[in-house]
Amino acid sequence: MRVIQAERKLQKLDFLVRNPDYLADLILDACAAGRLQKERLLDAKAVLSEREPDLHTYRMLRNKHGAYEPLNNALAVLRHPGLIQIVRAGLSSDVQVRRRDYYLLEAGQEFAAKLRAEIPVLAWYDQQVLYVRTATEGMSTEELKALQYGHAEYAGTPKGQMIAGISERVRARLAEALEREGLG
Numbered sequence: 001m002r003v004i005q006a007e008r009k010l011q012k013l014d015f016l017v018r019n020p021d022y023l024a025d026l027i028l029d030a031c032a033a034g035r036l037q038k039e040r041l042l043d044a045k046a047v048l049s050e051r052e053p054d055l056h057t058y059r060m061l062r063n064k065h066g067a068y069e070p071l072n073n074a075l076a077v078l079r080h081p082g083l084i085q086i087v088r089a090g091l092s093s094d095v096q097v098r099r100r101d102y103y104l105l106e107a108g109q110e111f112a113a114k115l116r117a118e119i120p121v122l123a124w125y126d127q128q129v130l131y132v133r134t135a136t137e138g139m140s141t142e143e144l145k146a147l148q149y150g151h152a153e154y155a156g157t158p159k160g161q162m163i164a165g166i167s168e169r170v171r172a173r174l175a176e177a178l179e180r181e182g183l184g
Contacts, residue, residue: 083108
């Protein structure tokens with residue numbers, strides 16, 4: 001069983017899966033900071049060039065607390081047949097839920113494996129999630145939030161508007177980094 005603790009973290013990770021340009025930029029940041037090996041720059045290159053980011057970008061609306069999309073409807077199709085479980089953390093007597101944890105159940109893992117076998121194009125999501133996992137490993141929700149707000153395009157998006165892309169800027173930054181590291 002796998003778990004993502006807290007809706008805010010799930011929202012931050014979902015944003016990276018759905019916005020390859022921001023993911024590639026995060027990989028660049030992680031390489032520059034020494035959190036990832038320089039060879040991981042090739043992951044950023046794959047995200048931007050081989051992974052068709054324009055076809056796989058699903059922009060999100062800027063909400064009060066950043067990129068946000070209500071999860072209830074999307075997760076209902078997974079929760080109803082018993083593929084995931086959502087657990088409220090905290091005491092049942094708590095007036096306000098402190099956190100929701102999202103568990104991928106064994107049935108969900110089996111169903112995902114079946115989908116992968118029947119619909120090979122879905123492998124894109126597996127690879128994208130692996131890139132996100134590698135780039136965010138050990139990062140807190142607050143660190144992810146700070147990185148997102150570090151982009152003027154993200155921070156400057158008015159509430160209720162689509163968060164703008166950063167592809168061109170990231171492509172230029174990636175080209176410089178690949179050349180500098182001799183990975184071009």
